[in-house]
Amino acid sequence: MMQRRTLLKRLAGLLMGAMGAVLATPAVLYLLDPLRRLRGKQPGVPALPVARLDQLPDLDRGEAPLRQSVVARDVRDAWTRFPEVRQGSVWVYRRGDQVFCLSTVCPHAGCSVDYDEQQRRFVCPCHRSTFSLDGKRQDGPSPRDMDSLEVQVRQGQVFCRYQRFRLATASKEAI
Amino acid sequence: MARGWTRRWLDWLESRTGYRALVHAALEERIRGGASPAYVFGSVLTFILLNQIVTGILLAAYYAPSATTAWASVAYIQDQVWLGWFVRGMHSAGASMMVLTLLLHLVQVTVYGAYRAPREVNWLTGLLLAAVVMAFALTGYLLPWDQKGYWATQVATTLLGATPLVGRTLQTLVQGGPVYGNLTLTHFFALHVFVLPATLILLLVVHIALFRRHGVTPKWGRSDEELERTADTFWPRQLFYDLVAMGVMLAFMVAWVIKTHGAELGAPADPASAFDARPEWYFLPLYQLLKYFPGALEVVAALGAPLIAGGVLVALPFLDRAATTHPRARRLPLALVLGGLAGATGLGLMAKVEDARNETYQKNVQAAHQEAQRARALALQGVLPQGGTAVYLNDPLEGGRLLFKEHCAGCHRLGPLGPVADKDVRGPDLTRFASRSWLEAFLRDPNSPAFFGRTRVKGMKPVQATEEELRALVEWAYSLSDPPDVDRSLAARGRQLFEEKDCDLCHELDGQTEGEGPMLPGLATRGWLVRLLKEPASPLFFGDKSEMPSFANKLTERELEQVAAFVAAQRDAK
Ligand code: FES
Numbered sequence: 184m185m186q187r188r189t190l191l192k193r194l195a196g197l198l199m200g201a202m203g204a205v206l207a208t209p210a211v212l213y214l215l216d217p218l219r220r221l222r223g224k225q226p227g228v229p230a231l232p233v234a235r236l237d238q239l240p241d242l243d244r245g246e247a248p249l250r251q252s253v254v255a256r257d258v259r260d261a262w263t264r265f266p267e268v269r270q271g272s273v274w275v276y277r278r279g280d281q282v283f284c285l286s287t288v289c290p291h292a293g294c295s296v297d298y299d300e301q302q303r304r305f306v307c308p309c310h311r312s313t314f315s316l317d318g319k320r321q322d323g324p325s326p327r328d329m330d331s332l333e334v335q336v337r338q339g340q341v342f343c344r345y346q347r348f349r350l351a352t353a354s355k356e357a358i
Numbered sequence: 359m360a361r362g363w364t365r366r367w368l369d370w371l372e373s374r375t376g377y378r379a380l381v382h383a384a385l386e387e388r389i390r391g392g393a394s395p396a397y398v399f400g401s402v403l404t405f406i407l408l409n410q411i412v413t414g415i416l417l418a419a420y421y422a423p424s425a426t427t428a429w430a431s432v433a434y435i436q437d438q439v440w441l442g443w444f445v446r447g448m449h450s451a452g453a454s455m456m457v458l459t460l461l462l463h464l465v466q467v468t469v470y471g472a473y474r475a476p477r478e479v480n481w482l483t484g485l486l487l488a489a490v491v492m493a494f495a496l497t498g499y500l501l502p503w504d505q506k507g508y509w510a511t512q513v514a515t516t517l518l519g520a521t522p523l524v525g526r527t528l529q530t531l532v533q534g535g536p537v538y539g540n541l542t543l544t545h546f547f548a549l550h551v552f553v554l555p556a557t558l559i560l561l562l563v564v565h566i567a568l569f570r571r572h573g574v575t576p577k578w579g580r581s582d583e584e585l586e587r588t589a590d591t592f593w594p595r596q597l598f599y600d601l602v603a604m605g606v607m608l609a610f611m612v613a614w615v616i617k618t619h620g621a622e623l624g625a626p627a628d629p630a631s632a633f634d635a636r637p638e639w640y641f642l643p644l645y646q647l648l649k650y651f652p653g654a655l656e657v658v659a660a661l662g663a664p665l666i667a668g669g670v671l672v673a674l675p676f677l678d679r680a681a682t683t684h685p686r687a688r689r690l691p692l693a694l695v696l697g698g699l700a701g702a703t704g705l706g707l708m709a710k711v712e713d714a715r716n717e718t719y720q721k722n723v724q725a726a727h728q729e730a731q732r733a734r735a736l737a738l739q740g741v742l743p744q745g746g747t748a749v750y751l752n753d754p755l756e757g758g759r760l761l762f763k764e765h766c767a768g769c770h771r772l773g774p775l776g777p778v779a780d781k782d783v784r785g786p787d788l789t790r791f792a793s794r795s796w797l798e799a800f801l802r803d804p805n806s807p808a809f810f811g812r813t814r815v816k817g818m819k820p821v822q823a824t825e826e827e828l829r830a831l832v833e834w835a836y837s838l839s840d841p842p843d844v845d846r847s848l849a850a851r852g853r854q855l856f857e858e859k860d861c862d863l864c865h866e867l868d869g870q871t872e873g874e875g876p877m878l879p880g881l882a883t884r885g886w887l888v889r890l891l892k893e894p895a896s897p898l899f900f901g902d903k904s905e906m907p908s909f910a911n912k913l914t915e916r917e918l919e920q921v922a923a924f925v926a927a928q929r930d931a932k
Pocket residue numbers: 289290291292293294307308309310311312323324325
């Protein structure tokens with residue numbers, strides 16, 4: 184009698200375990216889908232158009248830099264495809280032949296860096312960090328230079344690889 | 359060692375919670391007259407409920423209830439999420455099986471007379487539970503926001519709106535407005551995942567508690583003394599029956615879902631379309647009934663039939679005054695319930711048969727299925743933010759048409775698109791572009807206002823040739839886009855004439871050398887068109903005389919492809 188009860192107990196456990204597994208396995212895999220989607224897809228940072236080369240102001244000729252928003256095209260977010268998504272803004276300009284593209288995000292705490300036309304330098308309005316025309320750190324709490332972004336010029340069009348970087352660190356680390 | 363450790367841990371839990379008494383009480387439940395397979399339905403229903411809760415939560419993790427996101431998110435679940443089709447299929451199959459098992463449960467309870475005193479309240483909570491389950495089914499059907507859910511549910515809310523006095527107000531409240539929209543979905547979603555589950559669980563607790571209080575109603579014909587003598591506990595035998603029944607149900611559901619690849623997802627809801635909607639099978643009897651009640655009487659039937667059925671069921675324990683539970687002593691109640699069910703089944707079958715014989719309906723079903731396949735294939739590329747039917751814009755021909763309208767139709771005519779006034783036309787007419795007739799007209803008079811006459815691109819002379827030669831040249835030019843119906847020998851003759859007529863002085867054929875006129879290899883193919891759109895002023899195309907702007911930076915690659923596909927399709931347009 185005892186033996187039969189144990190057997191039944193085991194059998195009941197087995198049945199319940201099997202049913203649980205049938206329900207739980209697909210459930211877990213289903214929830215892991217975002218991980219699966221990530222795998223094998225290491226998308227580089229895309230180069231996005233920011234301005235036409237012939238429109239770039241030349242700071243060496245006393246012009247003021249251009250503040251442009253960087254817009255990514257055809258961005259997928261799960262089931263939605265957005266034709267345009269604003270990624271952020273950049274200061275874009277030339278000094279002679281060199282093209283600059285600086286993120287407007289202040290490396291100190293993330294405020295948006297302005298351009299001061301009188302002083303001819305970049306100024307962050309939050310805690311008064313200042314930067315040279317090349318984006319080099321001058322005064323204030325910012326731990327590093329303004330973050331420059333990789334620039335490409337193709338067929339008269341300026342592209343930049345827009346990225347965000349960790350704030351408040353001396354070194355520039357992409358996130 | 360491990361056993362000892364588990365034991366100690368469980369002992370600790372016992373000392374803090376006393377859980378063993380609970381488990382004991384559950385397993386040692388007394389069953390008068392012994393275990394029976396007839397008692398499994400309640401457990402199976404609970405099991406399906408568990409399945410609904412689990413799969414429901416899983417679905418909610420990927421679903422977004424709004425008119426713009428519902429369909430796209432369900433399409434994402436169905437076609438892109440790992441095993442999404444399975445999870446959704448199990449939820450849908452569970453709903454159907456829930457209704458089916460509910461009916462079996464009802465029949466068992468009726469036949470055994472388990473609704474009778476003192477179990478009236480238990481019976482009533484059971485009926486309420488059944489109503490909640492139907493409300494679940496009704497609200498859930500709309501959530502994917504596909505054609506069938508959208509149109510079938512319209513019928514339900516319209517009938518609700520026809521209720522005397524309060525109908526209009528009620529319908530507006532349920533829908534969140536006079537017509538279906540975002541609020542309809544959020545309302546149905548809130549009902550389906552919060553209000554109804556809470557109600558269901560509350561009722562279920564009462565239902566089970568009352569069941570435990572009164573115990574099972576054993577089959578008729580056995581004396582009290584015999585019932586006591588054969589009494590058994592829930593564990594092990596009844597639990598076993600229950601587990602096996604659950605296992606069979608689960609196996610059946612899994613097999614069904616795998617065989618059908620889950621529940622069908624229709625094309626996105628389109629208020630502008632005509633759709634031949636049918637409700638789920640369990641509402642078919644009511645649907646069929648409505649066919650027999652014309653005009654104003656329809657509402658009476660739609661609301662009256664469920665009311666009468668519900669009323670009879672509610673009254674059942676109070677009607678049944680028989681001394682025993684023997685069916686022979688309870689002819690009226692049994693006839694009412696079983697007869698009603700048979701009638702409903704008959705109506706449902708008639709609906710099925712009528713549809714099977716209705717050719718128009720069958721054609722509509724086919725068409726709806728194809729539309730659904732098309733929409734879901736397009737949804738793999740992601741659906742634009744406006745959602746739903748915007749998925750069709752992923753179709754290059756549809757998306758390309760809109761892009762053409764926006765970016766090209768300022769200068770080019772194409773069918774009904776393009777400038778109205780002749781003076782605004784600044785490029786060739788692209789209607790049926792690169793078809794034989796277009797090419798022939800073009801070769802006869804390239805500088806006509808319909809072609810380059812209104813542009814600065816000039817210089818090609820009308821081709822001087824006999825009709826036969828012209829046909830050959832047209833065939834050759836036509837062959838460049840590699841259509842299926844080329845007359846090869848005629849095209850070869852055209853190729854010869856191309857040199858004899860000195861066309862090759864301006865047009866290059868290697869796709870690299872720069873010529874006076876545009877390069878011809880791949881003429882009017884998508885690739886050729888994309889290159890042209892990107893660099894119309896390239897020496898390979900029209901050179902710096904071209905007034906057409908470059909679209910390289912104005913349109914994305916995808917958009918360029920779409921415009922090119924749209925224009926390329928002109929060749930075969932009727
Ligand atoms: S955030 Fe720019 S200085 Fe602090």
